[in-house]
Structure formats: structure tokens, C-alpha cells
Amino acid sequence: MRSENESDGQKRRSFIEEARRAQIVASAVEVIAEIGFAQASLARIAQHAGISKGVISYHFAGKDELMVEVVERTYGLIAETVGARMQGLSSATELLRAYLLGVAEHMRGHRTQLAALGEIFIHLRGADGRPRYGIKANEEIYRALEGIYALGQESGEFWHFDRRVMAVTQASAVDNMFAYWVAYPEHDLDAHARELADIFERACRS
Amino acid sequence: MRSENESDGQKRRSFIEEARRAQIVASAVEVIAEIGFAQASLARIAQHAGISKGVISYHFAGKDELMVEVVERTYGLIAETVGARMQGLSSATELLRAYLLGVAEHMRGHRTQLAALGEIFIHLRGADGRPRYGIKANEEIYRALEGIYALGQESGEFWHFDRRVMAVTQASAVDNMFAYWVAYPEHDLDAHARELADIFERACRS
Amino acid sequence: MRSENESDGQKRRSFIEEARRAQIVASAVEVIAEIGFAQASLARIAQHAGISKGVISYHFAGKDELMVEVVERTYGLIAETVGARMQGLSSATELLRAYLLGVAEHMRGHRTQLAALGEIFIHLRGADGRPRYGIKANEEIYRALEGIYALGQESGEFWHFDRRVMAVTQASAVDNMFAYWVAYPEHDLDAHARELADIFERACRS
Amino acid sequence: MRSENESDGQKRRSFIEEARRAQIVASAVEVIAEIGFAQASLARIAQHAGISKGVISYHFAGKDELMVEVVERTYGLIAETVGARMQGLSSATELLRAYLLGVAEHMRGHRTQLAALGEIFIHLRGADGRPRYGIKANEEIYRALEGIYALGQESGEFWHFDRRVMAVTQASAVDNMFAYWVAYPEHDLDAHARELADIFERACRS
DNA sequence: GATGAATGAGGCTTCATTCAT
DNA sequence: AATGAATGAAGCCTCATTCAT
Known part of the structure; x- marks a missing residue:
């Protein structure tokens, strides 16, 4: 199992392995997006990638590791891009x-x-049966938003609302904006975001 | 199968059948809440109810019908209660x-x-593989909220925000308030709701 | 899963279930004896019994439970018979x-x-990867033999040998007598046992 | 494949190949001793040796050949040492x-x-599914022991017991002495051996 | 000589569903 | 009305082996 080499933190992955992992991750993304997580079996992901089922087992320790990698690759990219804009x-x-x-x-x-x-x-x-990325996984986002709210409350921009409630609310607004857009592709995402900015500006300002 | 009789819209269910359905629905609710949908097999639901697996198959056309009934019974109760308060x-x-x-x-x-x-x-x-209750199932709620917003905008209480965006936002805020509370049982649900009312009052008022 | 009912100690097995379990155990015994434990997959055991693979899963929680039952049924019979003779x-x-x-x-x-x-x-x-019936599973037999030796040593029949070593030796002699007989079916088992009795009588007597 | 050359009985192995084989055999011994034969996959043996899985396949015709070599190297050493002492x-x-x-x-x-x-x-x-080293592999030891017994019976040291039974018994006593010691490392192996010598002296002497 | 990569068979388990009683 | 029994598909995983580089 290739993936055991990662333990020392060094990237020991060959070029070809990296390419395969990327390919498999991409295939998983597409399959999951299309037919849903529950139906996205390794067999289907492999088939969609045009490879044998065993290849996935060779490059990933298991289905979980694949899924986690999908999340990390995708999520990391988002955080990077958005962070730069702020x-x-x-x-x-x-x-x-x-x-x-x-x-x-x-x-x-x-x-x-x-x-x-x-x-x-x-x-x-997870192996314990509990959600690996439940609401609790949002804690990082909540903290970040709360930090911004604290800033605004100190500077007098914002009124003294409960920061946790506001963070939960705003995070859910963003999540659902995307979910709505995924369900209704013709929905104007940017306009939604601008409107959301207006709404929360009004909700927060003192 | 008993359930075939439902098609004509008439309630032909005997008292005992009704009781069994209610019992099974209640068991399903408890099992799903505890171990999650994916782990809630018919076997476990039956076991938790203290009945045979076959009973469920007898009273419900399939797992889907059971789930739909769980939703209808539970959701109906909510709509009824909340509607009365408004x-x-x-x-x-x-x-x-x-x-x-x-x-x-x-x-x-x-x-x-x-x-x-x-x-x-x-x-x-659903049988087609697409979510049976996706975002689109919120349409009814969105419409109801939009109606209230229109009222407020006409009366001058509210500014002229995009009603769909506001509806999606508020509905998601409510959903996530509950999700947060489910994850953190010690969270003060009523306080959260009051705070949410304040937030959206500010967000909407002209 | 039927087997979960056992927890309260009551036998809740129906006649037909008991028959199936016995049939499956018998099939497992035959298959294992013929092709060895490692090759005795559930598929082969089912095939040899002329039943579907799922039947085994229905009646036994898993392969382990089946194996343990094989041991208990077989071993229990031996202990009973031999105990009576002593x-x-x-x-x-x-x-x-x-x-x-x-x-x-x-x-x-x-x-x-x-x-x-x-x-x-x-x-x-076992699930931990360690042998479920290793040498340590012989402890019961060792204790029983040691009890007999102690008797003999107190009465003066036996000399004061190390009881644990003698027990390990005699138990292994019996085990290997059987193993030898399994390998060489024409070997005279009873004569071997009589000879063994002579050998250990000489080895023990004072 | 290098190993095809062995068929003519001549040692055609290069120094480096010999070293690799020894390294792999040593690794196999350690892995098998630690996690057991069934869990000792080629992957794990290779990983433990710090080499690629393919190396094993290159130097050995298959897993079987590796195992046979492990036995021959290890067993040979024992026979040599003990033979010298006698x-x-x-x-x-x-x-x-x-x-x-x-x-x-x-x-x-x-x-x-x-x-x-x-x-x-x-x-x-073996390929036929039958044990490669079953009881029958002990034949050589049985013969050797029987030779000693015959000697003792002729010289009058020993009574006229059945030599085969005694050989099977004594060989099993030795095997189990070791198995017991492997399971209980703190067990005093030498004392056990001395006790065994006493026991069999009494069992054999006329 | 050595390696990483890939394969495909086979194993165990879970589960919704069907059926005879 | 209910039950226990049985089924077969599908899922994930492990592994010895093969192969191109």
C-alpha cells in the first residue's frame, strides 16, 4: 500500500502515482456529483475513470481515504482562493x-x-459511525466569522448581536446559496451573493 | 399487500393496521435519529420495535414508503402546530x-x-436516484415566506430585497439552527430563535 | 439476525433453525476436514450443504460464530462422553x-x-489477530491432568515430577496420537492409546 | 526469473542474489513469527525488509518457494547443531x-x-491443497528416534515398547515444549527439557 | 536487477425483498 | 396478520501475480 509512506510527512509519491490519485479523485468528484455519495461505489468510480477497481485500492488505503482526499483537495483550493481575496x-x-x-x-x-x-x-x-464532517466541522468557519464580528462590534460598525448565532446563520446562508444553485443551475449565483452581502450588512450594522 | 388499497385515497386501514403503522413509524424515527439513515436497516427498525422484519414489508410497500410516511406524519404535525400560532x-x-x-x-x-x-x-x-426531498422540497416554505415578505414590502415595513434570496436565507437559518441544536443539545434553542428574529427583523426592515 | 436473541440465555431457536444450524455446522466440519480451514470459505461450505451463501449469514452472525459453534458442539460431545467414562x-x-x-x-x-x-x-x-484457541486454550486440560497427578503424588502412586511439564507432555501426546491417526487412517488408534497408557504409567509411577 | 536455474542442482546464484534471498528469508521469518502465517502477505514481508514487493517475485518463483526456503534454512541449522551434540x-x-x-x-x-x-x-x-509439512514430514525424526530406541531395546536399557508410538509421543512432547515456551516466554525452557529427559528415561527404561 | 503499477479473483458482510406457512 | 426463512445482489477489501520500464 503506497499510502503508508506518507507517515514521515515527506512526499514520496512518484509522478505517475500523483497523476493516478488526481485522476481517481476527479472521477470520484464527478460520480458523486452526478449520482450521489451513497450510490458512488468504488466500482462505479473506477468504471467512470476507465480503470480497474483494484487500482483505487492500490492507491488509496480505502474508500475513506479517498473521500478525505477529495475533501482536502477541493476544500483547500477554496480556502486558498477566498483567503487571498480578503x-x-x-x-x-x-x-x-x-x-x-x-x-x-x-x-x-x-x-x-x-x-x-x-x-x-x-x-x-467515520469508523465510529458518527459523521466525519458534521456541523462540528464548521467550527473553524464559525470562529473566523466570529472574529470578524468582534472586530465590527469593537469598532462600532456592528451592534452587539450574539456572534455564534450570527455565524451559524451566515454560514448556513452561504451553504444553502450553493445548494440552491446546484439544484437550480440557472440561478444567478453572483446576484445571490451580492444580495446576501446586503442582507447581512443590514443585519449586522449598528 | 395492504398498502395497495391506499391508491383510491380512501382510508381503508383497520384500527390494528393503523396502530402497527404508527408503531413502525415511531420505531423508525428513533432508530434513524440514533444511528443515522444509512445505518437504519429494516432489520434494525424491526428489532427496535420488537417485531419481525416481515411485518414492515407487510404494512409498507417498501422502505421508501415507510420513510415517506415518517416524513408526512412528522412534518404534518409541525406545520399544523406552527400554523396555528401564526x-x-x-x-x-x-x-x-x-x-x-x-x-x-x-x-x-x-x-x-x-x-x-x-x-x-x-x-x-427516489427510484430515479435523485433526492426525494432536496432543496426543491422547500419550495412550499419559500412561497410562504415570500408571501409574508411581499406583505411587508407592500406595507412599507420591509425594504425591497430579493424575496427568493431572503426566503432561502431564512429557511436555511432555521434549518441550521435546529441542526446546530441537534449537534449541541445544551445549546439554548429558544434564545437562538429570539436572536434570529432580531437578526431578520433588522435584515428586512426598511 | 437470529443469533442476537441468545443474549438472555434462553433458547429461542425454532426447530427449523436448529436443524439448519446443525446442517451448516455439519457441512463446515466436512469441508474443513477435507480441504482445510484456510480453504473452507463460506461459499464452499454453503455449496457443500446445497444452500445459498446467504443462509449461513442469516443463521450465524459471521464466520467466527460458525466456527465457534463447530468447536462447541464437537468439543462438548467429547468432554461429555469421556467424562462419563472416568x-x-x-x-x-x-x-x-x-x-x-x-x-x-x-x-x-x-x-x-x-x-x-x-x-x-x-x-x-480472533478479531485481534491472535489465535482464539492457542496453547493457552489447553489450560483447562492442563489443570485437570495436574489434579490427577496431585492425587497420585499424594497417594504415593506417582513420583514428584513437575506437574505442568507432565500435563503439557501428556496432552500433546494425545493430540498427536489423533493427528497421526488422521494422517494414517489405517493406524490402530486403540492400540496406540493402550501403549500410551503404559508409557505414562511408567513415566509417572514412583 | 533467476530461480529457474536451480533445477540443475548447481548453485549459479550471484553473491548479490544470495544476499537478497537471505534478507528476504530473514524478513519472512520475523513477520511470520510476529503476525502469523496467514497475515504474512508478500507485501508485508517486503515492507518489513524495506524492499519492493516485486523483488520477492523476482527472486522466488512464488510464495511457496519462499516458504520452503525459510523452512530449509532454519531447519537445516537445527539439525546440524543438534546432530553435532549427539x-x-x-x-x-x-x-x-x-x-x-x-x-x-x-x-x-x-x-x-x-x-x-x-x-x-x-x-x-502444496498446490494440491494438502499440507506440505504435515505429520508425515516428521517421518525422518520418527525414524531417527526409533533407531535410538532399537539400540536401547537391544542393549537391554529399554523395555519392549512400541517404537513408533514412543517416537510420535516424544516428538510431540518436544514440539509442544517449544509451543508452550513460545506462548509463555517466561517459561523455563531448559528446566522443561531436563524434566522431559527424566520423564522419558523413566518411560523407556526396562 | 529492481520497481512501481495494475489486475482480477475471491472472501466476508449487509440488506431489501420475496415467499411459504 | 404475521413470521421466519431464504435469496442474491452489491459493496469493500486483500492479495499473489504479472508486466512494462
Whole structure:
């Protein structure tokens, strides 16, 4: 099993292995986005990639590792892109708007990945049977948003709402914006994001 | 199979059959809430109810029909209760607040059902493989909220936001409030609902 | 899964289930004796019994449970038969002879079961990967033999040898007598047992 | 494949190949002793040796050939060592004692190899599905012991017991002494061997 | 000589469903 | 009305072996 080599933190993956992993991840994304997590068996993912079922087992320790890698690759890209857009902004209002518009703009070009990500977040469970990415996995996002709110409340931009409730609300608004867009592809995602920015600006400002 | 009789819309179910269906539905709710939709096999539901696996097959055409019935029974109860609380109110602001507080109060006593409902909404798929209760199943709620928003916008209470976006946002805020509470049982649901009412009042008012 | 009912200690098995379990156990014994534990897949056991593979899964929680049941049924019968033959004897020498001759006589009519039992003892491993019936499973036999030796040493029949070493030696002598007989069916088992009784009488007597 | 050259009986192996084979054999011994024959896949043996899986396939015709080589190397060493210790002795009693003490002393320093050897003896099967080293593989030992017994019976040291039964018994006593020691590492192997020598002296002497 | 990659068979398990009683 | 029994498909995983580089 190739994947055991990772333990020392060094990337020991050959070029070809990296390519295969990427290919398999891409295939998984497409299959999951199309038929849903529960129906996305390794057999189907392999078939869609035009490879043997065993290849996946060779490159990944198991289905879980594959799914986690899908999440990491996809999610990492998002965080990177959006984070860059928020660089240099200082007012809480600007930060929130940049976040909303940025994440929407990035996702506009990655609908399949978005759909797959959502499926995995919802369905993937750990060996203990509990969701691997449940609500609790949002903690990082909640903290980040709460930080921005605290900034705004200190500067007087925002009123003294409960930051946790606001964070949960705003995060869910973003999640559902995407879910709505995945369900209704003709929906104008950018306009939705702008409207959301307006709504939360009003909801937060003092 | 008994269930074939339902097609004509008449209730032909005997008392005993009705009782069995209710018992099975209740068992399904508990099992799903505890171990999740994916792990809730008919065998486990039957075992938890203390009955034979075959009984479920006898009373329900299949697993799907059982799940649909779980949703209908549980969801119907909510709509009924919350609808009653909104009766007689006229201002849009009041209606929204009544809705938020009402649904939270009702759910506070039905956490198991809430958790099961969420699981089924997310997981259940039709014979075509597409989600049976996806975002599109929210259409009814969206319409209802949009109606209230239109009221408020006409009366001048609300500014002229995009009603669909606001509906999607508010519905998601409610859904996630519950999801958060299911994950963190010690979370103060009523306080969250009140805060949410404040937030959306600010977000909507002109 | 039927087998979950056992927990309360009551036998809730229907007649037909009991028959099936017996049939499956018998099939497992025959297959294991013939082709060995490692090759005895559930598929082959089912095929040899003329039933579907799923039937085994229905009646047994898993392969492990089946194997354990094979051991219990077979081993229990031996202990019962041999125990009865030793009843009423008092001198240590007599007890040892009765044990050796008794177990041999019983086994003479159960060679297939003996072979299967040996295979399972050697091969079966628990979930932790360690042998389920290793040497340590002989502890009970060792204790029983040591009891007899202690009797003989107190009465003066036996010299003061190390009881544990003698027990390990005698138990292994019996095990290998059977293994030899399984390998060489024409070998005279009863004569071997009588010779063994003579050998250990000389080895023990003071 | 290199190994095809062996057929003519000549050693055509290069130094490096010989080293590799020894390394692989050593790795196999360690892995088998630790996790058991059934779990000792080629992948694990290769990983433990720090080499690629393919190397094993390159140097050995298959898993079977590797296992056979493990046995031959390990077993050969034992026979050599113990044989040397018995050189020059003449009385049957002395020979048996030297054998028992010698093999125990040698094994005391080779527990890993002993454990691996036991695992292979028990598990390895030929292409026909029958055990490659079953009881029948003990024939050589039986013959050797029988030779000593014949010596003792002729010289009058021993009574006229059945030599085959005694050989099977004594061989099994030695095997199980080791198995017991592998299971209970703190067990005093040498003391066990001395006790065994006493026991069999009493069992054999006229 | 050595390696990484790929394969395909075979194993165990789970499960919704069907059926005879 | 209910049950226990049986089925067969599908899923994931392991592994010895083969092959191109």
C-alpha cells in the first residue's frame, strides 16, 4: 500500500502515482456529483475513470481515504482562493462582503466539485459511525466569522448581536446559496451573493 | 399487500393496521435519529420495535414508503402546530417572529423527530436516484415566506430585497439552527430563535 | 439476525433453525476436514450443504460464530462422553488410563470431526489477530491432568515430577496420537492409546 | 526469473542474489513469527525488509518457494547443531537426553525462527491443497528416534515398547515444549527439557 | 536487477425483498 | 396478520501475480 509512506510527512509519491490519485479523485468528484455519495461505489468510480477497481485500492488505503482526499483537495483550493481575496481588507463590513462575493465567484467555476463536497460532508461517516464532517466541522468557519464580528462590534460598525448565532446563520446562508444553485443551475449565483452581502450588512450594522 | 388499497385515497386501514403503522413509524424515527439513515436497516427498525422484519414489508410497500410516511406524519404535525400560532397575526414582522419562535418552541419537545426528519430529507432518494426531498422540497416554505415578505414590502415595513434570496436565507437559518441544536443539545434553542428574529427583523426592515 | 436473541440465555431457536444450524455446522466440519480451514470459505461450505451463501449469514452472525459453534458442539460431545467414562474411578493411574482409552474410543467414530476440530484450533484467530484457541486454550486440560497427578503424588502412586511439564507432555501426546491417526487412517488408534497408557504409567509411577 | 536455474542442482546464484534471498528469508521469518502465517502477505514481508514487493517475485518463483526456503534454512541449522551434540555418544539413554537438552538449548536463542517454523509447518499447503509439512514430514525424526530406541531395546536399557508410538509421543512432547515456551516466554525452557529427559528415561527404561 | 503499477479473483458482510406457512 | 426463512445482489477489501520500464 503506497499510502503508508506518507507517515514521515515527506512526499514520496512518484509522478505517475500523483497523476493516478488526481485522476481517481476527479472521477470520484464527478460520480458523486452526478449520482450521489451513497450510490458512488468504488466500482462505479473506477468504471467512470476507465480503470480497474483494484487500482483505487492500490492507491488509496480505502474508500475513506479517498473521500478525505477529495475533501482536502477541493476544500483547500477554496480556502486558498477566498483567503487571498480578503487579504488587505480591514473593516468588518468589507471583509464580510469580500468573503461572500469571493467564495461565490470561485464556486461559479466549480459546480461539480461543490456538489460532491456537499455530498461528502453530509454522508461521510467515520469508523465510529458518527459523521466525519458534521456541523462540528464548521467550527473553524464559525470562529473566523466570529472574529470578524468582534472586530465590527469593537469598532462600532456592528451592534452587539450574539456572534455564534450570527455565524451559524451566515454560514448556513452561504451553504444553502450553493445548494440552491446546484439544484437550480440557472440561478444567478453572483446576484445571490451580492444580495446576501446586503442582507447581512443590514443585519449586522449598528 | 395492504398498502395497495391506499391508491383510491380512501382510508381503508383497520384500527390494528393503523396502530402497527404508527408503531413502525415511531420505531423508525428513533432508530434513524440514533444511528443515522444509512445505518437504519429494516432489520434494525424491526428489532427496535420488537417485531419481525416481515411485518414492515407487510404494512409498507417498501422502505421508501415507510420513510415517506415518517416524513408526512412528522412534518404534518409541525406545520399544523406552527400554523396555528401564526393565526390572527397581520404585520409581516409579527408573522416572521411568530414563525421563528413557534417552530423553535415546538421542536424543543421533539428533538428525536427533528433529527430523523433531517436525516431522511438529506438521504432519501427516489427510484430515479435523485433526492426525494432536496432543496426543491422547500419550495412550499419559500412561497410562504415570500408571501409574508411581499406583505411587508407592500406595507412599507420591509425594504425591497430579493424575496427568493431572503426566503432561502431564512429557511436555511432555521434549518441550521435546529441542526446546530441537534449537534449541541445544551445549546439554548429558544434564545437562538429570539436572536434570529432580531437578526431578520433588522435584515428586512426598511 | 437470529443469533442476537441468545443474549438472555434462553433458547429461542425454532426447530427449523436448529436443524439448519446443525446442517451448516455439519457441512463446515466436512469441508474443513477435507480441504482445510484456510480453504473452507463460506461459499464452499454453503455449496457443500446445497444452500445459498446467504443462509449461513442469516443463521450465524459471521464466520467466527460458525466456527465457534463447530468447536462447541464437537468439543462438548467429547468432554461429555469421556467424562462419563472416568466417573467413579479413584486411583490416579486408573483415571489416566480411563482418560486415554476413553477419548480414543470416542474419537474412533468421529474422525472427520476430529480433523476439523484440529484445523480450527490451529487456524482460527480472533478479531485481534491472535489465535482464539492457542496453547493457552489447553489450560483447562492442563489443570485437570495436574489434579490427577496431585492425587497420585499424594497417594504415593506417582513420583514428584513437575506437574505442568507432565500435563503439557501428556496432552500433546494425545493430540498427536489423533493427528497421526488422521494422517494414517489405517493406524490402530486403540492400540496406540493402550501403549500410551503404559508409557505414562511408567513415566509417572514412583 | 533467476530461480529457474536451480533445477540443475548447481548453485549459479550471484553473491548479490544470495544476499537478497537471505534478507528476504530473514524478513519472512520475523513477520511470520510476529503476525502469523496467514497475515504474512508478500507485501508485508517486503515492507518489513524495506524492499519492493516485486523483488520477492523476482527472486522466488512464488510464495511457496519462499516458504520452503525459510523452512530449509532454519531447519537445516537445527539439525546440524543438534546432530553435532549427539556425536560420540553411545548409550540410548545418553543419546535421548543429549537430543532433548541440545535442541532446547539451541532453540533458546532462536525463538523467532522457532515460531515462524511452527507457523509454516502448520499452514503451508502444496498446490494440491494438502499440507506440505504435515505429520508425515516428521517421518525422518520418527525414524531417527526409533533407531535410538532399537539400540536401547537391544542393549537391554529399554523395555519392549512400541517404537513408533514412543517416537510420535516424544516428538510431540518436544514440539509442544517449544509451543508452550513460545506462548509463555517466561517459561523455563531448559528446566522443561531436563524434566522431559527424566520423564522419558523413566518411560523407556526396562 | 529492481520497481512501481495494475489486475482480477475471491472472501466476508449487509440488506431489501420475496415467499411459504 | 404475521413470521421466519431464504435469496442474491452489491459493496469493500486483500492479495499473489504479472508486466512494462
